[in-house]
Amino acid sequence: MGEKKGIGGNKELTILWAVLLFGFIIFIHELGHFLAAKRFNVKVLKFSIGFGPKVIGKKIGETEYLLSAVPLGGYVKMLGEDPEDKDAPAEPLTPEDEARSFKNQSIRMRAAIVFAGPLFNLLTAVLIFFAIYIHGVPALLPVIGEVMADSPAMRAGLKQGDEILSINGKVINQWAEMTEIIHKSPNRPLQFAIKRAGHTLNLTITPEPKIVKDLFGEDKEVGMIGIKPSDKVTVVQYGLIEASDKALLKTGEIIYLTFVGIVKLFQKIIPADNIGGPILIFQLAEKTASLGVISFLTFTAVISINLGILNLLPIPVLDGGHLLFFAIEAIRKRPLDDRIIVVSQKVGMALIIMLMAFAMYNDIFRIISGSPIP
Secondary structure: OOOOOOOOOHHHHHHHHHHHHHHHHHHHHHHHHHHHHHHHOEEEEEEEEEEEEEEEEEEEOOOOEEEEEEEEEEEEEOOOOOOOOOOOOOOOOHHHHEEEEHHHHHHHHHHHHOOOOOOOOOOHHHHHHHHOOOOOEEEEOOEEEEEEOHHHHHHHHOOOOOEEEEEEOOOOHHHHHHHHHOOOOOOOOOEEEEEEEEEEEEEEEEOOOEEEOOOOOOEEEEEOOOOOOOOOOOEEEOOOHHHHHHHHHHHHHHHHHHHHHHHHHHOOOOOOHHHHHHHHHHHHHHHHHHHHHHHHHHHHHHHHHHHHHOOOOOOOOOHHHHHHHHHHHHHHOOOOHHHHHHHHHHHHHHHHHHHHHHHHHHHHHHHHHHHOOO
């Protein structure tokens, strides 16, 4: 059982899914801003997927919906949002438009509109994980495929084909449940109940401490007993309540790992050449699409979370920069000078462009050098 085929049957279809993923994540983010602005009756002038020159567009009501030339993001343009808006009308705004201008809303409303973009990304991830858990998740069964020579498992008498029933009285249904207990128990005797040829046996096994690399490349000590899984897989489905809980927990786990990853990047624990741009995202999307629906949806959820969290960094131009300005305004009891905001946004834009250029450089170097996709 498990995923055998990709979403498409060929490379062209998996590329299409990769393109759709990128557009979908951007759309969801901008939709959050758009719906929040509409909720607070702020006038939305443009809703664009992509930056730069317009490729196609149509005005519906008071909003122009655009597909723009540079597919590296998107934006929602609201009346009165940009202090240097070159498209702003020369004549004074009507009283109605003044009331609907973004800058004339309360700090709470402006913050809600800005925060809605990242929030929609995080909620989308929760919904994707919920759908995955309802549909069913492939999981390795706790059946031993190989026992390593001169290992605690071999010395205790474990054999290929043994099924782990419980450890210290805790019922084991999946291989991952077993490895979690073993990894947390170096040098601690564990009581295994195993099934062999229809009989139940009890064995005591003490995991040996081993130093391994964690997700961020740092050394950590875990317990190991020297076994490998068989290829026996089951599909685990969850009910509505359990699927909701697991979706929230999984989203929270990835949010935490994203923050930790950002910190370790600044600490230089994670090498800077691990930073990837749109090309890497595209490659990974294509790769996960070729592996199957579950892999592709999981990757979509992870990218959605990453986009939401990165947009909350306190860098001018990003949503987090706007929220920082609002916090300062709340403390000062008056808005920041437009000149300060404009200069800060230009600095922030320069930083983002440099970061994107560095990420693109890494992507291109990875392709030229033939380095594996992370």
